[in-house]
Amino acid sequence: MTDLTELGVKALRDGIATGDFTAREAAEAFNAAVEQASALNAFIVTTPDHALAAADAIDAKRAKGEDLGKMGGVPIGMKDLFCTDGVQTTAASHILEGFVPRYESTVSQKLWEAGAGMLGKLNLDQFAMGSSNETSYFGNVSSPWRKEGSNAAMSPGGSSGGSSAAVAARIAPAATGTDTGGSIRQPAAFTGITGIKPTYGRCSRWGVVAFASSLDQAGPMARSVEDCAIMLEAMAGFDPKDATSLQMDVPNWEDALDADLKGKRIGIPREYRMDGTDAEILDSWEQGKEWLRDAGAEIVDISLPHTKYALPAYYIIAPAEASSNLARYDGVRYGLRDLPDGAGLQDMYAATRADGFGDEVKRRILIGTYVLSAGFYDAYYTQAQKVRALVAKDFENAWAECDAILAPTTPTASFLLGSLNDDPLTMYLNDVFAVPASLAGLPAMSVPAGLNSDGLPLGLQIVGKPFDEQGVLNAGLAIEQRAGFVAKPEAWWC
Amino acid sequence: MSEYRIQGATGEWEVVIGLEVHAQVTSAAKLFSGASTAFGAEPNSQVSLVDAAMPGMLPVPNRECIRQAVRTGMAIEAQINRYSRFDRKNYFYADLPQGYQISQLYHPIVGEGQLLIEADEKAGIAQDKIIGIERIHVEQDAGKLMHDQHPTMSYVDLNRSGVALMEIVSRPDMRSPAEAGAYVRKLRAILRYVGSCDGNMEEGSMRADVNVSVRKPGEEFGTRTETKNVNSVRFVMQVIEYEANRQVDVLENGGTVDQETRLFDPGTGTTRTMRSKEDAHDYRYFPDPDLLPLELEESFLDECRASLPELPDAKRRRYESELGLTPYNARELTAEVETYARFETLLGAVAAKIGKPEAEVATQTANWALSVAPGVMKSLGDEADPANATAEAQASILAMQDKGEISGGQAKEIYEIVLKTGRDPEEIADAEGLKQVSDTGAIEEAVDAIIAANQDKVEQYRGGKDKLFGFFVGQTMKAMQGKANPAVVNQILKDRLG
Incomplete structure (x- = not known):
């Protein structure tokens, strides 16, 4: 029998359905792989029993000849931003350490209903704030990838760094991620996997610890475009409990996958040629154009003139929303409470938050509080919202000339853990290509394009029209088929 | 000002x-x-x-x-x-x-x-x-x-x-x-x-x-x-x-x-x-x-618009223009939801009982609802059971009053008993003798007896001493034990005294 951990979502699901192996065998194989990979620190808690119970339920259904579901028998990793009933949910923070929800997020619930099981809760940047997975209270996640000839630990990207590391290391066939300003796409690019952020509103935010409500969007991270399509179908759908949820049916993305791009126009935004972008990234972008042309698409130059204002606007809007969203972590009702002797309410707030929030979270709360303050609101927040509208308008104009946009996912490949810790602005620049699609709420995905000269993965990003996940997946598939990305990291963690 | x-x-x-x-x-x-x-x-x-x-x-x-x-x-x-x-x-x-x-x-x-x-x-x-x-x-x-x-x-x-x-x-x-x-x-x-x-x-x-x-x-x-x-x-x-x-x-x-x-x-x-x-x-x-x-x-x-009820100002204006109520009464009756609701229920019952349009019985109903009924209720204190203050009972009383069967004073007396006991007003009027007599025969009999017994006063009256009319009314009412309908008494006295 093949090593089951080499299989992705579709292969596992179909193998279980046809009886090549049982769901329990799959769950056991991944549980074992997870246990061996603690050096990656990809999981905050593991839940092998959850995976086994879900697997046994699938095997029992198969014995009775019942439908096994879209994800039947596939064990996955769950980013620890999704509330899971009876399983600690921390957002990788100290302030929520020990918090066990008595409710299940809509997205995770839908995955369980589609037949998936949970291997554990995946590490992330604290409250999803970070691009390197170095802000977690529970320690850095190491990328399974290393530079050729080096043993130094690399960043798996962030904030969905536990997810990217686990999928790249084959200790999970797929994982959930969330993307506020690149948190699915950038880690996918850093680790040679595929990840899609759907149109804002496709996946319910109910039960997902909020970072920036107007931007947060869940999506799948897996090792192929097809696996992403399958899992996204299981995750998406209207939810009356989320007022920003899209009231639209979920298309059958998996069945409609088609890498033939004849008649499609792919836009190349000239403003994405920025100073400081790695030459190898630009080369891979050129390669991507060739692949898409080969798939039948017409390549057209487009302009997204407000691109350079997107990142500053994002770093006003996201912290502003975060400063308010995180106000509920106050030590009153759940999570950490620091109550020094003789403390009053204000002292309790101060002690709890000082202790419970990490530096990056505090930095963003402070930025957000500042930009919303009287006297600064118009100069920052109102201005940023105008920029956001202009960025969205850029895309709307572009759709007159193209059907999807090709760009690099990140300006560089992965970097050494610790190398950017003292330089938050450079760290923030990691998301420069990812943020515009977030501000506009557009579907966007990263697919592996190859390795750079250091042997590290590079990703290409496809951005699509609103609700056109299919167009994004199809273009991604065309690249995937031509890139032939089969590289995988050495399993140094075993 | x-x-x-x-x-x-x-x-x-x-x-x-x-x-x-x-x-x-x-x-x-x-x-x-x-x-x-x-x-x-x-x-x-x-x-x-x-x-x-x-x-x-x-x-x-x-x-x-x-x-x-x-x-x-x-x-x-x-x-x-x-x-x-x-x-x-x-x-x-x-x-x-x-x-x-x-x-x-x-x-x-x-x-x-x-x-x-x-x-x-x-x-x-x-x-x-x-x-x-x-x-x-x-x-x-x-x-x-x-x-x-x-x-x-x-x-x-x-x-x-x-x-x-x-x-x-x-x-x-x-x-x-x-x-x-x-x-x-x-x-x-x-x-x-x-x-x-x-x-x-x-x-x-x-x-x-x-x-x-x-x-x-x-x-x-x-x-x-x-x-x-x-x-x-x-x-x-x-x-x-x-x-x-x-x-x-x-x-x-x-x-x-x-x-x-x-x-x-x-x-x-x-x-x-x-x-x-x-x-x-x-x-x-x-x-x-x-x-x-x-x-x-x-x-x-x-x-939302269709579901709105008639509002206080509109209701007050309508009470004045359509029901002919005084501005004071209209304002008092529309000040509170409970007040107008009770009034409108009572008004409907009174109109039905008497068989006249609401506008014709509105003033007496309003006076009853604003001053008479609350006065009786207040004077009884804890003896009154508010549950007995039904629109039906009050309408009965007002209808009897409208027909001249009972006087204003009797109406209050009957209502007191209603509030205390919940008995039927008409039954109370009969059983307690709380009715005024409009039967001309009985009144004529009494008037004739008084005229016969007071010939001297009759002469003086016919001689121009108009004030004596009140004396005859008083005597008649006394003879009728206060239960005669004053209007009927007046009419008969005028006829007899000429």
Whole structure:
């Protein structure tokens, strides 16, 4: 029998359905792989029993000849931003350490209903704030990838760094991620996997610890475009409990996958040629154009003139929303409470938050509080919202000339853990290509394009029209088929 | 015209008043969660995951609360904003689980409206006056802290957390405590007519923030203070009285009024500083990213409009024009939902019983409802069982009176027995002999006997001593033991005496 951990979502699901192996065998194989990979620190808690119970339920259904579901028998990793009933949910923070929800997020619930099981809760940047997975209270996640000839630990990207590391290391066939300003796409690019952020509103935010409500969007991270399509179908759908949820049916993305791009126009935004972008990234972008042309698409130059204002606007809007969203972590009702002797309410707030929030979270709360303050609101927040509208308008104009946009996912490949810790602005620049699609709420995905000269993965990003996940997946598939990305990291963690 | 003025050492001062009334929306569920809103439940028994601001929880607007705010706006003839939006008002407090209150700062659901307060000589309001209403917005209520449960800690009850409030903001158009009192009473009546708030000030369903400033007549507005959470009409008036006099004292002693938030102490009738402008929160308002803007459709507005009842002003005008009631009676009967509801039920019953149009029996019904019936009820005190005061029984009494079967005095006597025992009025009239005699035969017999016994007086009367007519009436009534119908007695006496 093949090593089951080499299989992705579709292969596992179909193998279980046809009886090549049982769901329990799959769950056991991944549980074992997870246990061996603690050096990656990809999981905050593991839940092998959850995976086994879900697997046994699938095997029992198969014995009775019942439908096994879209994800039947596939064990996955769950980013620890999704509330899971009876399983600690921390957002990788100290302030929520020990918090066990008595409710299940809509997205995770839908995955369980589609037949998936949970291997554990995946590490992330604290409250999803970070691009390197170095802000977690529970320690850095190491990328399974290393530079050729080096043993130094690399960043798996962030904030969905536990997810990217686990999928790249084959200790999970797929994982959930969330993307506020690149948190699915950038880690996918850093680790040679595929990840899609759907149109804002496709996946319910109910039960997902909020970072920036107007931007947060869940999506799948897996090792192929097809696996992403399958899992996204299981995750998406209207939810009356989320007022920003899209009231639209979920298309059958998996069945409609088609890498033939004849008649499609792919836009190349000239403003994405920025100073400081790695030459190898630009080369891979050129390669991507060739692949898409080969798939039948017409390549057209487009302009997204407000691109350079997107990142500053994002770093006003996201912290502003975060400063308010995180106000509920106050030590009153759940999570950490620091109550020094003789403390009053204000002292309790101060002690709890000082202790419970990490530096990056505090930095963003402070930025957000500042930009919303009287006297600064118009100069920052109102201005940023105008920029956001202009960025969205850029895309709307572009759709007159193209059907999807090709760009690099990140300006560089992965970097050494610790190398950017003292330089938050450079760290923030990691998301420069990812943020515009977030501000506009557009579907966007990263697919592996190859390795750079250091042997590290590079990703290409496809951005699509609103609700056109299919167009994004199809273009991604065309690249995937031509890139032939089969590289995988050495399993140094075993 | 008597204008309200504070007499200071330096002359007269005018008082300028604006009110922000917080009214709890009548709705089974909270503004953004499905939790119940019933008053008086066990602490923390009506709290959803959203109300407790658990991680990942999201608000979803409750359509009924929006509907009630729109209907209220329509009732004050206000601009209804098709587009409105929710904003977050950020501040930390233990009774505010989210760390922000969802409110509407920038785009409220209801814009400019107005409310009429009526002239009331007794209260010192010389003439009708329109009070402007700047806006109504909807927002969440906070929870409640309990400081008496533990020696060193405070407890939090989140039952109220997330309950929908309407904040109704007036223009600074009021100039006396009486006008402010009339405004609150009128607003309360409208809310209760519409059914969007039960107006129960004791349970906190309605409370007011009172803005007061003083100025020399004709001068610019002075600096105002805001006294928070005042929960009765009387207290609102007391706050204004106290604040206005305090501010005049401060100004006349060379001081300045600080723009500040104050608290009212009902025990002493005074206000004191709660926080000064320097300590004011920076609420960092911004649009709530969890909620889409509210866009109201025409069909929704049509439904809201169609569901509105006849409102106090319209009802009062109709009572005067169609029912022919006096302005006083019309105003009294329309002041409260219960009053007009009882009156209209009674009026329908009386008209049916007598078989005349409502307009023809409205005046007697109104007099009965406003003065006779309450008088009887009051005189009986605890002996009366209000449950016996049915429209049917009262209509029977009024019908007997209308037909001349009973006198006004008998009507009261019968009603007393009804209230005490619940017996049928007609049965009481028969059994207790509480009927006046309109039977001409019996009266003629009595009249003839009196004429026969008083021939001398008959002569004097016929000789021009008209005043003696009263003597004959009195004698007849006495002979009839007070039960004769006076009109019939008069007629027969006139016929016989010639």
